Amino acid sequence: MVPSLLFEVMLVLLLGIGSQWVAWRYRLPAIVIMAATGLLAGPILGIIHPEENFGALYSPIISVAVAIILFEGSLNLSFKELRGLGKPIFRISTVGAFIAWILGSLTAHYIAGLSWAVAFVIGGLFIVTGPTVIMPLLRQSKLKPRPAKVLKWEGIIVDPIGALLAVFAFEIITFMTAENPDGTLLVLFFAASIFAAIFGWLCGKGIGWMFETGHIPEFLKSPAVFVVVILCFTVADEIMHETGLLSVTAMGITLANMGISSISDMRHFKENVSVLLISAIFIMLTASLERETLYQIFSPNIIGYVLLMMFIVRPLSIFLSTIGTEMTFREKALVGWIAPRGIVALTVSGYFATVLMASGYEDADLLTALTFALVIFTVVAHGFSISWLAKKLGLSMEGTPGVLIVGSNQFTVRLANSLQTSDVPVLIVDSSWERLRLARKAGIPFYHGSMLSEQTEYNLDTMPYDYLIAATDDNAYNALICTTFIPEYGRMNVFKVSPYRPYEDGSSAMVSKVGGRILFDKKFPMEILNDKLNEGYVFRKTTLRERFTYQDYLKEKDEATVFLYLLRPSGMLKFYSEEMRTVPTIGDTIISLTPPNKEKAKIQAKLENQRANSNNNNQNK
Structure with missing residues (x-):
């Protein structure tokens, strides 16, 4: 047993940054090392139990960390990067996401054995990749600019879309299965989503205006942004669960495109904070996995589901959505393979597992095992293969320094x-x-x-x-x-x-x-x-x-x-x-x-x- 909560916090941070260092030192995928470290420290050796020991603070800590990570990622999304890439990124983020949702839901129903209701919720959620797993891979692999930018933009933009699709699917199911269907909840969902986007835009414009006019001194700029990010996320999320992610993404993109000189200085600071948060949160989530869930991961239906998602659903959604775009076959092949799932999938699936089971869907107890299986398999497979595949396809910048x-x-x-x-x-x-x-x-x-x-x-x-x-x-x-x-x-x-x-x-x-x-x-x-x-x-x-x-x-x-x-x-x-x-x-x-x-x-x-x-x-x- 750990002596105190303070000791466990220290151990989580130490294991997270230690994993990042080992990955850098031996040129290994950081997310693979973090996942392995968390599993060893948690369910295998039982050294730490973050979910149990953090108690009521566990979910809020992870939610705020995810919001900050997503904001930091969206702070890098300048529209100037879209020159020549706007069409494929738009297609992948809309048409590709919809195709992945439908195919993923069908796979979840027929292969994993989930009911239609649970399958469509989890199908929407599993279209996400996200900056928590994509950014470490991009740092590791040195891809050429085009595929790197496509993966980065998709990971950040689709993150809130996936969470909202899951919420939307749940609201549709609730509406269709209710004895007295009431469309009010659906209207509220769309209104809350629109409000979250507008609120994020207003927060970005507001803090940007204060920076430009000198209303915030230099030493307070980074703390002020952190506070506004948490405000932006919390207000939207309190109105409708998971819309907070959309709000902070809108805020980050707004600031990134205002041309404020001090944003580039803060970007480096926030990148460092994001590395710390990603390391700690990944350790906490994997260490909180139960042994029973770990055993469930290796059941035939879950493994079959994961393999189909990796080898059929993802490549098909990318190839179909990018027909007629400027992307080459090799770029489509690389982007169609790389889709590791991360923190957003883990956190949101835990929320929906609880909500769906409370609504009478008993098969929702598989969601945690299903999510961890997809996260672990994709993180390991894509983490170890991205550099090799990029070199084989001629899309790597690696070579003599x-x-x-x-x-x-x-x-x-x-x-x-x-x-x-x-x-x-x-x-x-x-x-x-x-x-x-x-x-x-x-x-x-x-x-x-x-x-x-x-x-x-x-x-x-x-x-x-x-x-x-x-x-x-x-x-x-x-x-x-x-x-x-x-x-x-x-x-x-x-x-x-x-x-x-x-x-x-x-x-x-x-x-x-x-x-x-x-x-x-x-x-x-x-x-x-x-x-x-x-x-x-x-x-x-x-x-x-x-x-x-x-x-x-x-x-x-x-x-x-x-x-x-x-x-x-x-x-x-x-x-x-x-x-x-x-x-x-x-x-x-x-x-x-x-x-x-x-x-x-x-x-x-x-x-x-x-x-x-x-x-x-x-x-x-």
């Missing part, structure tokens, strides 16, 4: 050329067409535009690039770029050229402490690197062998050599910086900027060897 370089000048172009010869994807970004002339002349891929502009955000695909280097002549701009993109790339993968200048007495100290890590060494600002190239310095590759180790290389190198980056045989790329702790080993290739005298001596020695070999051959003849 790429480098995005901001700033076109003599040094960055030569650096990009060096990376290209090592088969590393590279792109140079600059707002000056004149400065890009060097990149164009060298045949380096480039993008013309400001890295910080909103247009670049939607037009430039940054997925192939794992590293970002800010190497313009403006040190403040470099620091700003690094600060902006650290949440996206990670602190260890963002670099800037040294802001120090030999003729300054520490005035760059402020800039040096802002943004990413200093590239190479603080002794080498941009102008010195370019000067070295003008002096004849060359890019040199040195591969370490058993007969030429790293120690041998250090003894042989010139003192003026600038270490640039390291390439491992596995394809791993590491840029040199003052914080670099990696020691090169046999098989690694060191790329450096070498003085011309060193290279000339090397060439001279090679020529002398060739001359000596030629003389020996002539003497032998």
